[in-house]
Amino acid sequence: MARVTLVDVFKHRITQKYLQRSGIHHAVTVAGYAYDLALEASVSPDLATKSALLHDMGHYEWYLDGKWDYEEYRKHDIHAIKGAERAHKLLIRLGEDRLVAKEVSLAVLLHTDSYLPFSLSGKRTSLQDVVAEADRKDEQPNGLHHYNKMSPSSAIKNLSVLDKKITDYYENNIEAE
Numbered sequence: 001m002a003r004v005t006l007v008d009v010f011k012h013r014i015t016q017k018y019l020q021r022s023g024i025h026h027a028v029t030v031a032g033y034a035y036d037l038a039l040e041a042s043v044s045p046d047l048a049t050k051s052a053l054l055h056d057m058g059h060y061e062w063y064l065d066g067k068w069d070y071e072e073y074r075k076h077d078i079h080a081i082k083g084a085e086r087a088h089k090l091l092i093r094l095g096e097d098r099l100v101a102k103e104v105s106l107a108v109l110l111h112t113d114s115y116l117p118f119s120l121s122g123k124r125t126s127l128q129d130v131v132a133e134a135d136r137k138d139e140q141p142n143g144l145h146h147y148n149k150m151s152p153s154s155a156i157k158n159l160s161v162l163d164k165k166i167t168d169y170y171e172n173n174i175e176a177e
């Protein structure tokens with residue numbers, strides 16, 4: 001079965017609908033960090049980059065009377081839960097392997113613990129750690145990282161480069177076995 005690529009994931013209408021809210025720039029940047037961190041941690045770069053690309057797709061519009069209230073948003077936020085469900089649905093529709101879809105969904109669910117009554121530190125798998133760390137690397141105060149701009153065509157260009165690196169990674173690893 002051909003791999004579902006990051007570009008396939010990005011172009012799907014579910015991704016297009018939900019990724020705009022939290023920002024394409026943040027999603028693509030975090031996917032790039034996740035690739036590097038995955039290699040360092042011997043985690044699957046396919047799983048890590050897909051999880052990273054989709055980690056914030058559960059965000060809803062956070063404007064209140066035309067003005068964004070970050071504190072108010074955080075208080076009610078369950079974006080990781082909604083994102084986990086959306087990411088799973090999207091990947092299944094794209095024909096993704098069910099175990100991959102589940103792993104990605106869990107990494108999205110656990111990329112933050114800001115909505116939980118307990119800390120996840122020390123409890124995440126290596127994949128989940130990679131995604132959480134990649135997200136932290138792009139974080140700016142008051143959620144400003146969600147406002148950096150990237151055009152869809154630049155996103156596709158960047159994701160194609162990542163897809164190529166991932167394909168090469170698996171080809172080289174199979175040869176080495």
Ligand SMILES: [Fe+2]
Binds near residue numbers: 026055056135
């Ligand atoms: Fe994020």
